[in-house]
Amino acid sequence: MKVFRIAALALALAAPALPAQSAESVNLILNWTPTADHSPFYYAKAQGWYEKAGIDLNIEVGKGSGVSSLKVGSGGSPFGIADLATMLVARSKGADVVALMSIYANTGQTFYWLKSYGVDGARTFPGHKIGNPPGDASRVMWPAFAKAAGIAPDAVSFVNVGPTAKIAALKSHTVDIISDFYNEHDLKVIEFGADLGFVNWKDIGLNPYGNSLIVNGAFLRKNPKLAEDFVRISQKAFAACVADVAPCLKALLDQVSGLDKENQERQWERIKFLMTDDFTTTRALGWIDAGRMRQDYDLVQTYLGMEKPFAVESAFSTELLDPSIRMDAGRVKK
Structure with a gap:
């Protein structure tokens, strides 16, 4: 018996130690290819x-907010990043999707053009070609922009242009106008100088929530603790990157090839501006305001229509946010 116990003890000591809790595989589909606004996720992952x-x-590379909304809404990915107006459209079509945290408290949607192409503001868009990917949020929400700008939605034509080919398409005159996020603004200023014209959607009275963290509704109901952990870790990561973006961009650049460090640094300064409003600085970083969400819902309903109307309160939650983590407005350049 003594020999047996000794042998059993030897086997136990020789066996590899099992982790107390095996990690659950979780997918996050981005809205587009990774850039500075995604760096907090890469940083938090690198930090363990x-x-x-x-x-x-x-972390899965995305192909537009429309695609990420539908993939999360169908259960193909538990988490995703999507423009909130685009997510509301997807939800009206049956996508089981809920917003948990805003990243862009202000819309990043911007149209860019070259003045030498005969474009001088949104009212001169008719007859011109706009280049963007088919799943791009600005194309999904184009009818809203057109109505706010006072032009007919069918007055322009769209050309499929990949996310990384927009500047080249504008430079070669393949298209007359491109849509892009405001965080990419400096790259176009450097490329085109005084010939560059632009309009942010906020400038014509449209300021829907932009990119946000979304979750599959069924997954949220089944895994509330995991979802809360994911949201709060992401909040913590964004706050850390606002305080010091250098290690965050290093984590991004270590995993994503083809990105220019200086461009990503410029982007991050714009991103901090987009992250900042009265709610993210006083309630919680990533806060989604109920009043603004109702306005966004009405915007989508008015300009696009809801295939199946729903209570907008069911489309978002701030309950998982950590109220002690707030956006630091003092680190945002005016």
Whole structure:
């Protein structure tokens, strides 16, 4: 018996130690290719924050907010990044999707053109070609922009242009106008100088929430603790990157090839501006205001129509946010 106990003890000591909790594989589909606004997710992953919470995070490159909304809404990915107006459209079509945290408290949607192409503001868009990907949020919401700008929605034609080919398409005159996020603004200023013209959607009275963290509704109901951990770790990461973006961009550049460090640094300064409003600085970083969400819902309903209307309160939640983590307005350049 003594020999047996000794042998059993030897086997136990020789066996590899099992982790107390195996990490759950979790997918996050981005809205587009990774850039500075996604760097907090890469940073938190590199720091092991998700892993420590039992989350084995995979970050998937996206192909537009329309695509990410539908993939999350169908259960193909538990988490995603999407423009909130685009997500509301998807929800009206049956996508089971809920917003948990705003990234862009202000819309990043911007149209850019060259003045030498005969474009001088939104009212001169008719007859011109706009280049963007088919799943791009600005194309989905184009009817809203057109009505606010006082032009007919069918007065322009759209050309399919990939996210990384927009500047080249504008430079070669393949298209007359491109849509892009405001965080990419400086790259176009450097490329085109005084010939560049632009209009942010906010400038014509449209300021819907932009990119946000979304979750599959069924997944949220089944995994409330995991979802809360994911949101709060992401909040913590964004706050850390606002305080010091250098390690965040390093984590991004270590995993994503083809990005220019200086361009990403410029982008981040614009992103901090987009992240900042009265709610993210006083309630919680990533806060989604109920009043603004009702306005966004009405915007979508008015200009696009809801295939199946729903209570907008069911489309978002701030309950998982950590109110002690707030946006630091003092670090935002005016």
